[in-house]
Amino acid sequence: MEATASQVIDLIRPFKGQTGATIPVLQAIQTNLGFLPPESFDLIEQEVGIPASKAFGVATFYAQFRMTPVGKHLIKVCDGTACHVKGSETIITAIRDHLKLGAEQDTTDDMHFTIEEVACIGCCSLAPVMMIGETTFANLSFEKTREILDDYSGKEA
Amino acid sequence: MADKTLIKVGYASCGIAAGAKDVRTLLEEKLAGTDTGAELRQTGCIGICFDEPIVEIHDDKGRWVYRKVNERKAERIFDEHIVGGKPVEGFLFHELSDGTRDPKYIMFKQQERIALANSGVIDPEDIDDYLAVDGYQALEKALKTMTPDEVLQEVMDSGLRGRGGAGFPAGLKWSFAKKSEGDKKYLVCNADEGDPGAFMDRNLLEGDPHNVLEGMALAAYVIGSDEGYVYARAEYPLAIKRLRIAIDQARERGYLGKNILGSDFSFDIKVKEGAGAFVCGEETALFASIEGERGMPRIRPPFPAESGLWGKPTNNNNVETYANVPWIIRRGAEAYKGFGTEKSTGTKVFSLAGKIERGGLVEVPMGIPLREIIFDIGGGIPRKREFKAVQLGGPSGGCVPASLLDTSVDYDSIVATGAIMGSGGMVVMDQNTCMVEVARYFLSFTQKESCGKCTFCRLGTLRMLEILDRITAGDGREEDIGELETLAEQIMGASLCGLGQTAPNPVLTTLKYFRHEYEAHIKDKQCPAGVCKPLITFHVEADACTGCTACKKACPTDCITGSKGVAHEIVLDDCIKCGSCREVCPTGAVYTR
Numbered sequence: 206m207e208a209t210a211s212q213v214i215d216l217i218r219p220f221k222g223q224t225g226a227t228i229p230v231l232q233a234i235q236t237n238l239g240f241l242p243p244e245s246f247d248l249i250e251q252e253v254g255i256p257a258s259k260a261f262g263v264a265t266f267y268a269q270f271r272m273t274p275v276g277k278h279l280i281k282v283c284d285g286t287a288c289h290v291k292g293s294e295t296i297i298t299a300i301r302d303h304l305k306l307g308a309e310q311d312t313t314d315d316m317h318f319t320i321e322e323v324a325c326i327g328c329c330s331l332a333p334v335m336m337i338g339e340t341t342f343a344n345l346s347f348e349k350t351r352e353i354l355d356d357y358s359g360k361e362a
Numbered sequence: 363m364a365d366k367t368l369i370k371v372g373y374a375s376c377g378i379a380a381g382a383k384d385v386r387t388l389l390e391e392k393l394a395g396t397d398t399g400a401e402l403r404q405t406g407c408i409g410i411c412f413d414e415p416i417v418e419i420h421d422d423k424g425r426w427v428y429r430k431v432n433e434r435k436a437e438r439i440f441d442e443h444i445v446g447g448k449p450v451e452g453f454l455f456h457e458l459s460d461g462t463r464d465p466k467y468i469m470f471k472q473q474e475r476i477a478l479a480n481s482g483v484i485d486p487e488d489i490d491d492y493l494a495v496d497g498y499q500a501l502e503k504a505l506k507t508m509t510p511d512e513v514l515q516e517v518m519d520s521g522l523r524g525r526g527g528a529g530f531p532a533g534l535k536w537s538f539a540k541k542s543e544g545d546k547k548y549l550v551c552n553a554d555e556g557d558p559g560a561f562m563d564r565n566l567l568e569g570d571p572h573n574v575l576e577g578m579a580l581a582a583y584v585i586g587s588d589e590g591y592v593y594a595r596a597e598y599p600l601a602i603k604r605l606r607i608a609i610d611q612a613r614e615r616g617y618l619g620k621n622i623l624g625s626d627f628s629f630d631i632k633v634k635e636g637a638g639a640f641v642c643g644e645e646t647a648l649f650a651s652i653e654g655e656r657g658m659p660r661i662r663p664p665f666p667a668e669s670g671l672w673g674k675p676t677n678n679n680n681v682e683t684y685a686n687v688p689w690i691i692r693r694g695a696e697a698y699k700g701f702g703t704e705k706s707t708g709t710k711v712f713s714l715a716g717k718i719e720r721g722g723l724v725e726v727p728m729g730i731p732l733r734e735i736i737f738d739i740g741g742g743i744p745r746k747r748e749f750k751a752v753q754l755g756g757p758s759g760g761c762v763p764a765s766l767l768d769t770s771v772d773y774d775s776i777v778a779t780g781a782i783m784g785s786g787g788m789v790v791m792d793q794n795t796c797m798v799e800v801a802r803y804f805l806s807f808t809q810k811e812s813c814g815k816c817t818f819c820r821l822g823t824l825r826m827l828e829i830l831d832r833i834t835a836g837d838g839r840e841e842d843i844g845e846l847e848t849l850a851e852q853i854m855g856a857s858l859c860g861l862g863q864t865a866p867n868p869v870l871t872t873l874k875y876f877r878h879e880y881e882a883h884i885k886d887k888q889c890p891a892g893v894c895k896p897l898i899t900f901h902v903e904a905d906a907c908t909g910c911t912a913c914k915k916a917c918p919t920d921c922i923t924g925s926k927g928v929a930h931e932i933v934l935d936d937c938i939k940c941g942s943c944r945e946v947c948p949t950g951a952v953y954t955r
Contacts, residue, residue: 224653224654224672225652225653225654226654227654227655228634228635228637228651228654229635231637232596232635232637255654262656263654263655263656266639266656266657266813267636267637267638267639267657268637268638268639269596269637269638270637284558285558285559286557286558286559286715286716286753286756286787286789286803286804287558287559287715287716287721287789288558289558289800289803290716290717290789290791290795290800291716291717292940292941292942292945294940295918295940295941295942298938298940299918323597324556324558324640324807325556325557325558325559325560325561325597326375326597327375327555327560327561327564327597327598328375328376328379328411328561329559329560329561329713329715329716329721329787329789330376330411330412330713330714330715330721330722330723331376331379331380331411331412331414331721332715332716332721334379339599341375341378341379342379343379343380346916346942347916347918347940347942348915348916348918351918
């Protein structure tokens with residue numbers, strides 16, 4: 206935990222004194238650590254001067270921010286309108302089944318994968334799509350999705 | 363002597379998603395290993411997303427567009443065309459799914475490109491490419507030969523209306539911010555393209571970011587602003603990257619920053635990354651987000667022109683609105699009015715997606731019928747299925763049925779159908795799309811995205827969603843339709859911002875045009891489109907089945923029996939009703955009941 210705190214402090218110090226910095230501060234932490242560790246909010250108050258309550262309020266308002274650690278591979282599966290009409294539900298089922306995720310569970314027990322449903326990643330004409338890390342996979346089917354996940358199951362981030 | 367051969371790889375998000383990275387790497391390696399003198403360049407999206415990855419070759423014989431290029435094809439294109447000088451016929455654009463080929467770019471025949479003129483043509487990461495196509499000429503013309511009033515007049519005369527959805531006249535909006543007193547004014551570009559199913563702004567920023575920056579600089583010159591923000595979705599990393607590169611380059615060349623082109627006008631732009639909130643597309647919520655607050659809308663008045671970002675006079679327009687401005691200043695208001703209708707001038711960019719043969723990005727003159735966009739440009743519905751509706755305007759919009767396909771694409775005609783022009787997302791639906799489920803989908807979206815400030819939006823959308831959930835689950839009640847209508851009216855009347863005021867639109871338009879589908883769910887406990895799982899089972903019609911095994915291969919649970927030449931059958935106990943079999947069946951033998 207000590208190590209995390211000093212990491213967070215290093216990340217947020219440059220924002221001291223900036224106006225409108227709440228979102229960039231949170232983004233800086235999450236980009237580097239993958240999530241917002243609980244101690245972040247007190248540290249933001251101490252180091253940047255943004256009240257912890259405000260930072261927490263902002264963090265819980267926006268879809269981007271998460272408070273729990275993510276797996277090695279973050280799967281963003283698109284459920285935008287085009288993907289929805291072209292069967293994203295089947296893709297979501299394929300991923301959840303294949304990774305044996307429970308109803309409320311988003312990260313596999315071995316911390317290898319995290320699934321996140323997103324509203325639209327803007328690749329609508331190639332629907333249905335998902336992203337794993339920075340890579341986008343298009344024109345998915347049930348079978349193709351499973352094959353892609355298998356490719357990733359042995360892979361490091 | 364011909365110029366050297368140019369290889370262009372479509373390198374926008376759509377191209378990369380389809381595999382352009384591997385193709386580009388292969389071509390780069392091949393180029394490095396041979397002495398062809400050819401040059402490889404990247405471009406943004408040309409709009410033919412369904413055929414990505416696209417590789418274009420410009421040589422002494424002309425322009426060749428290769429479609430769906432993979433590494434294997436790229437290898438042959440390189441060896442036979444670049445080295446051998448002979449185009450690989452079979453890989454060229456464009457081939458229709460029925461096997462016929464149309465070498466003339468059928469998708470472009472009815473298009474007019476103003477905002478998208480350079481997208482897919484120039485390298486968006488190279489300012490010299492932009493300058494070579496008259497880039498920053500409008501800014502230079504304005505700063506050297508026009509007063510801010512003259513620029514404003516030109517935009518007013520052009521009739522340009524806001525492309526974010528509502529269609530408010532851009533020039534008039536600018537005049538409000540211009541008139542506001544104050545030494546500090548802000549200029550904002552809304553690139554928080556939150557409508558699921560829309561990707562116009564992403565492509566404009568990925569394909570031609572300088573054009574948007576130039577439009578912003580012109581608007582800033584008019585209203586007297588020295589500081590601008592682009593508020594972009596964090597989900598668009600490539601657009602943000604290219605925007606930042608463009609801003610740095612523009613600054614270096616003196617098109618942004620202090621005393622632009624030696625004038626008294628100074629203006630600079632910052633990029634703010636959104637953090638995922640649909641409501642931030644609403645301008646006052648967007649300002650709150652830039653200020654580092656929860657993105658909740660504010661009461662108007664005061665309007666942003668008087669008190670916007672940080673309480674200062676602010677002008678905010680959508681990406682596409684700004685993208686039209688340089689053209690208008692270069693070519694004049696009269697030329698712009700040559701496109702479109704009297705009240706909706708110019709062109710509009712649409713993203714075509716869903717159940718459509720040729721999905722992609724198109725720009726058409728206002729006033730052309732929906733039918734032409736969907737059937738002539740988009741190629742209609744795949745697998746000869748029946749068109750059912752087109753969804754316009756995302757969660758704030760509505761579904762336009764087949765009977766209204768001749769509706770002219772302009773602000774007023776579309777509003778008359780109950781939908782809205784919106785930012786330009788067009789999602790096409792076929793006979794296998796359930797309109798009640800589509801309405802449920804949108805309500806679940808707006809319900810999640812409601813910021814919670816207004817009670818009717820926060821709770822009303824939840825009540826509507828609950829009703830739609832039970833209708834699609836087969837538990838609909840007789841009184842549900844009436845209740846949906848009452849709630850819709852209340853939410854629209856008692857919400858502060860556009861999100862709540864328009865959230866019921868998808869339900870109202872589907873009720874208006876597809877009421878029978880609601881009634882079938884509620885009274886007969888049937889889903890006519892065969893989508894709502896609790897109400898359907900999948901079957902194969904033995905007479906129509908050829909035993910081709912396509913469904914058997916596609917079935918994720920292996921619950922289809924039969925073999926080559928023998929009619930298939932679905933074992934219902936193991937069927938998860940995913941519909942994969944119906945999607946792939948070439949003879950339409952899979953049905954639901």
